[in-house]
Amino acid sequence: MENRIKVGILFGGKSAEHEVSIQSAKNVYDAIDKNKYQVTMIGISKRGQWFLDHYFEKGCVPAPVENADGGENLALVLGTGENQLLEVAGKNLIGALDVVFPVLHGPFGEDGTVQGLLKQANIPFVGADVLGSAVGMDKDVMKRLLRDSDLPIAPYVLLHKYADAEMPNPTYQEIAAYLCVPFFVKPANLGSSVGISKVQDEGEFDQAVAEAFQYDHKLIVEKNIVGREMEISILGNENPMASLPGEIISQHSFYSYEAKYLDEHGAILKIPASLPDHLVAKIQQTALKTFKALCCEGMARVDFFLTEKDEIIINEINTIPGFTKISMYPKLWDASGISYTELIDRLIQLALARFNRDRQLKTSR
Template sequence: MTKATVGIIFGGKSAEHEVSLQSAKNIVDAIDKSKYDVVLIGIDKEGKWHLNDQSSYLLNEENPKLIQLNKTNKSIAVVPGESSNQLVALSDSQGLDQLDVVFPILHGTLGEDGSIQGMLRIANLPFVGTGVLGSAVSMDKDIAKRLLKEAGIQVAKSVTYTKNKLSSVNYEEVKEKLDLPMFIKPANQGSSVGVSKVRNEQEFYQGLKEAFQYDHKVLIEETIVGREVEVAVLGNEDPIASLPGEILPQTDFYSYESKYIDEKGADLAIPAELSDEITEKVQKAAIEVFQSLNCEGLARVDFFLKEDGELVVNEVNTLPGFTRISMYPKLWEISGISYPELINKLIELAIERYQRDEQLKNAVWED
C-alpha cells in the first residue's frame, strides 16, 4: 500500500508557540507510520519556516516550560499555484516531496485565525481543520458571539473595546453592566493567554493593559456561575460530538499554565458526571455551535452549565491542543476513538473536503 505524505506544520509566531510544539510531538509520536510518511515543518517565533528531521526537531522536549524548536539551515518557502512541489528548499531551490495533506497544528494567532488556512488553499494543499471563514470568525470572540446570538445561542454578556477607544473605557459603567467579578480577554487569542479575572478598579485597568499587549481588541465579559463543560466535535457536513468533559480548576480560573504546564492546575472529569438528558443536550448544542460558525474537521466547544440547566457558550477552539493533557484527544479516547485513530480520521476528513471542493467550477465558460 502506498503511504500518504503528511506535512505537520507547527510552532509559529504566536503566544501559544510552545503549546504547538507539544501538540506536534504528540501527533508525530502517535501517527500511524505504516500509513503515513511525515514531513516536519517548524515555524520559529520570527516566522521563518524550517524543514526538520524527526530525530532532532525539538529541544528540551520533555519540559513544557523550556521546550524549543530546533532551528535548521534548511529553510523552505511555499510556491502557490503549483500542482506539485508546492514547498521549495531555499538553499538550492529544489522542490520537496509532494505533500498529500497538511496537518497545521498551529495554535493562536496566524495558526487558527484563517491565515495559514488561506495560504494552504492558495497553495492547493488539503489541510486538517476548519477553513478560512470558520477559523477567522471562531478566533475572534467578539464576532463569534455576534454570530451565535444571531443563531439564538446563549452567550455571556460582554462589551468590546478597541485600542483607539481605550480612553473612553469607564470602569463604573462597565461594572454596572457586567457586575463583579468580570473577565478581560484579548479578542483574538486562545488558551487563556492575556486573560485576567477582575475584582476591583485596579485589576480592571491592569487587565486592560495586559489584554492589549496581545490584541488591538479586547472583550470584557460577565462571570457565569456554572460548571465548565467541554465537548469535542469531529466531522465536516455531518459532525459528531464526543462525550462531554468537565474542567475542575484547582486555581482561580483555568489559566494557560493550568492547561498546558501544571498537571495539577485542574482536574479533568472525563467524562463529566451528567445525566443522559444533559449529556445529549450538550452534545446537540456543541454541534449547533460548530455548524453556526462554519467549522469543519474539528473543534472543541466550551460551555458553562448553569444550575438551572441553561447552557452558555464560553468559546470555540478550532485547533485545540493535542498535548498529553489536552481535553480534545482525551474526550475522543473516552468516546471510543483512540489518539492514532483520531489523527487518521482528521486526515481523511481533510482529503474528503478537498475532493469535495475540487468539484466546484472555477470558471463560467469552459474551454
C-alpha cells in the same frame, strides 16, 4: 515505491501559544500511523521562518522552535498543478505534500492565515477552512454569530485600543454596573488564557486592560459565569458528530495559563463528565449547532459553562484544540471510542474528502 500518504505537520509558529503547539505536535507525531502516513515535520520559528525539523525523529524537541541546524528556508511553489515544497537556497524540491496538519494554536496558525496560504498552494489541510478559522479566533465575531443563531452566550462589552470621542470605551463604573464584579477581561484574538484576567476592582481593571492590550487591539469584557466548566469535541465535515462532554475543575480562581500548563495539579479533568443522559444529548446538540453556526469543518472543541439551573452558556470554540497528552480533545474521543491514532487518521481523511469535494466546484462559467 513510497505509497504512504505524505503528511506535513506544521508546528511552533508566531503566536504566544508556540510552546503549547510543540507539545501538541509531539503527541500527533508519536500517535500518527507511520505505516499509512509518511510524516514531514515543518517547524515554524517565532519569527515565522519555515524549515524541515528533524528533532522529532531524535525524540527531543527544543522550545522555542529554532532552525538550529541551519536548515534552509522552505517555500511553497504555487500554480504548478501539484503543490511543491521547496528548499529555497539550494533550489531543492522536496516534492508534493498530500495533506498538511497545522498543529498550531492561536494567531498565525489557527486564525485562517496559514489556512489561506495552504489553500493558495492547493494543499488539503486538517481542520476548519479560512472563514471558520478566522471566526473561531475572534471571540467578538464568534459571539456575534452565536447570538445571531440564538445560541446562549455571556453578556459582554468591547474595549478598543483606538477608541475615540465619537465611540468611547465604557468606563470601569459603567462596566461594573452592567456586568457586576468580578468580570473577565480578555484579548479578542488569542487562546490558552494568555492575557486574561478576572477583575475585582478598578485597580485590577486598569492592570488587566493594559496587559490584554499588549496582545490585541480589541478586548472582550465579559460577565463572570458561575457554573461548571465543560468541553466537548466535534469531528466531521457536513455531518459532524459530538463526543461525550468532559469537565474541568480548575484549582485556580479560573482556568488560567498556569492552571492549564504550568501547575501539574492546576486542574482536574473529568472524562467523561458526570451528567444525566438528557443533558448530554442537549449539550451535544448545542455544540453541533455551534460548530455549524461558526462555519467549522474537520474538528473543533466547544467550551461552555453549565449553570446550577442546567443552562448551557457557550464560552468559545477552538478550531485547533490542544493535542497535548493531557488535552481534552483527543481524550474525549478516546472516552467516546476513537483512539488517538484513529482520530488523526480520521482528521486527515476528512481533510482529503473536503478538498476533493471543493475541487468539484466550478471556478469559471
